[in-house]
Amino acid sequence: MNRTSIVRTVSALFAVAAITAAPEGAFALEFSFIVGGVTMVRDGKSSSAALGGRLADGDTVITAAGGLAVLSYGDGSEIRVMEKSRIRIGSVTVKDSGSVSVISGAVNARFQKLARGSERKVVTPTTVCSVRGTDFLVGVSDGADSRVEMKEGTIELRNPYGRADLGPSARARIGLSEPPAEDGEDIDLAAWKAARDEEMERDAEGRARKFEGYMGTMGERSAKSSARLGNIDSRLGGSGPMGRKEMEKAGEELSVVQRDMEDDALLNESAAASIDGILERYGREKADIYDSFHRIKEESNRVAEQQRRNCEALREVREAYRKAYEEIMGRHRESMEKIKGGFDKESTKPPKK
Numbered sequence: 001m002n003r004t005s006i007v008r009t010v011s012a013l014f015a016v017a018a019i020t021a022a023p024e025g026a027f028a029l030e031f032s033f034i035v036g037g038v039t040m041v042r043d044g045k046s047s048s049a050a051l052g053g054r055l056a057d058g059d060t061v062i063t064a065a066g067g068l069a070v071l072s073y074g075d076g077s078e079i080r081v082m083e084k085s086r087i088r089i090g091s092v093t094v095k096d097s098g099s100v101s102v103i104s105g106a107v108n109a110r111f112q113k114l115a116r117g118s119e120r121k122v123v124t125p126t127t128v129c130s131v132r133g134t135d136f137l138v139g140v141s142d143g144a145d146s147r148v149e150m151k152e153g154t155i156e157l158r159n160p161y162g163r164a165d166l167g168p169s170a171r172a173r174i175g176l177s178e179p180p181a182e183d184g185e186d187i188d189l190a191a192w193k194a195a196r197d198e199e200m201e202r203d204a205e206g207r208a209r210k211f212e213g214y215m216g217t218m219g220e221r222s223a224k225s226s227a228r229l230g231n232i233d234s235r236l237g238g239s240g241p242m243g244r245k246e247m248e249k250a251g252e253e254l255s256v257v258q259r260d261m262e263d264d265a266l267l268n269e270s271a272a273a274s275i276d277g278i279l280e281r282y283g284r285e286k287a288d289i290y291d292s293f294h295r296i297k298e299e300s301n302r303v304a305e306q307q308r309r310n311c312e313a314l315r316e317v318r319e320a321y322r323k324a325y326e327e328i329m330g331r332h333r334e335s336m337e338k339i340k341g342g343f344d345k346e347s348t349k350p351p352k353k
Contacts, residue, residue, distance in 0.1 A: 029055040029079070029089060029100075032072035036083070037064030057090030057097075063105070071100075073112075077120075080108040088273060093265040093308050099123050101270040102146075104277055106139040106189050125271040127174040128263045130156040136166075139189040141196035142281070143207045144274040146174040149189060159267060160217050176210045177217065204282070208292040211275065215299045218268050222306040225261045229313055232257070236320045247328055254321060258314055265307040272300040 031038075031053045038049040041060040049061065049069060061081055063069055069081040081087055085105020091097040099121040100109070109122050113133030122129040125144035129136070134153025140146050148157060150170045157164045157172055162179025166172055173183040185192070200207050232250055236242065242250065275297045282289050 028074060029071045031055075031069060032078070033070035034068070036067035038062070038067050038069045038081075039064075055089050058092065059089045060086065060103075061089070062086050075112045077111040078109075079122075080110075082106040082108070086273075086277070088270075091266055091269055093269065093304065093311055094262045095311075097121065097262065097266065099266055101266065101273070102138050102140045103270060103273045104140050104142055106137060106193070108135075108137050110135045121266065123266045123270050124174070125267065125274045126176055126178070127157050127159045127180055128266060130158065137189055139193050140274075141193050141200065142274075142277065143196060143200035144176050144211070144271060145196045147183065147189060147192050148172045148174070148180075158263065160221055160264065176207070177214045204278075204286075204289045205292065207278075208289070208296060211271070211293070211296045212299075214271065215268075215296055215303060218264060218271075218303045219299070219306070221260070221264055222303055222310060225257060225264070226306070226310050226313070228253070228257050229261075229310065229317055233313075233317045233320060236317070236324050242324055242328065244328065247325065251321065251325075254317065258318075261307065261310055261314060265304070265311065268300060268303055268307060272297060272304065275300060 031049050031051055034049055034051055039046050039062045040049045040053065040055070041062065042056070042058070055061070055071065061069055061071070063081050063083050063085050065084055067083050071079040071081065079087070079100055082105055085107065086103040087105075087107060088101045088103060089099075091099055091101075100107075101123040103125070107122070109129075109131070111120055111131050111133050114120065114131075118132065120131045122131060122138055124138060124140045124146040126146045127148070129138065129148060132153075134155050135151040136153070136155055137149040137151070138146065139149075148155070148166060148171065150166050150168055152168055154168075155166050157166065157174065157180040159174065159180065161177065164172055164180035164182070166182075171183040171185075172180050173185075174180045187195075232254055235246070235250060275293055278293050279290060279297065282293070284290050
């Protein structure tokens with residue numbers, strides 16, 4: 001195995017780990033500015049947000065009318081949570097995701113430039129915003145539609161239906177069960193949200209049908225991810241040792257599967273939180289609407305359980321990959337030692353004249 005091959009194999013291994021790996025504290029958030037009513041919910045208990053308070057995975061931040069919260073990272077990046085908004089930190093399924101999920105309302109995210117190969121994720125019920133360093137606005141309607149408005153830098157938007165790259169001053173809309181699409185509508189975020197919320201009120205049943213389709217897609221993707229993961233695992237545990245090219249291919253495939261699985265889990269968690277908001281708003285007074293969304297929430301829970309099992313299986317497959325990598329590198333070291341041991345410097349010297 002030559003040096004280039006070794007580097008490619010090592011890169012394939014590290015690509016798997018780098019998706020979620022981050023230095024301790026890299027994604028730590030704290031309240032650096034608070035105006036008006038800002039509530040933090042942790043483990044089901046609500047309390048008023050405190051300046052300097054640290055946020056942990058699973059925490060929810062809620063701003064009232066006239067409220068504003070600025071959440072800061074150690075590197076100077078920040079998330080401005082606008083009034084009448086709800087966001088959640090991290091993920092139940094994806095450990096140490098470092099993500100911020102916008103459930104409803106709007107945020108202004110400003111991220112410092114990250115090292116190559118790193119990313120931060122701002123998630124909505126309908127899209128993952130993959131960020132390396134940029135300034136942008138994200139809005140989410142009560143019915144889970146999303147809008148992204150760029151100020152500076154570039155961003156990648158992706159969901160189960162497609163992806164898009166946005167540059168400076170560009171806008172995109174990401175409807176429920178739709179791919180990201182550029183938005184030429186000249187309207188501010190507040191007006192956009194008001195229009196989408198009104199649409200939700202007019203046709204809640206139509207929105208429920210879109211959610212049903214979305215959860216169906218999530219379920220199908222979860223099943224496919226499980227099959228893809230099983231295929232990689234069977235190849236790693238085959239009767240004979242894998243060769244260099246096979247290792248590289250398996251590592252690349254595992255990286256893609258991991259990214260897709262984690263994106264889907266984050267999207268499903270955000271969509272489930274959006275459904276919770278709809279159930280809370282309608283209550284049992286409108287029994288038909290409540291029952292429709294309650295069934296969708298149950299389906300979301302079933303998908304989430306499959307996603308959780310997939311993530312557990314992913315950790316096992318990553319460990320199998322690590323062992324296979326160490327084995328192939330061990331064989332390489334043995335070969336190099338044999339070559340060195342059989343190399344006689346004296347025999348290669350030119351004859352004396």
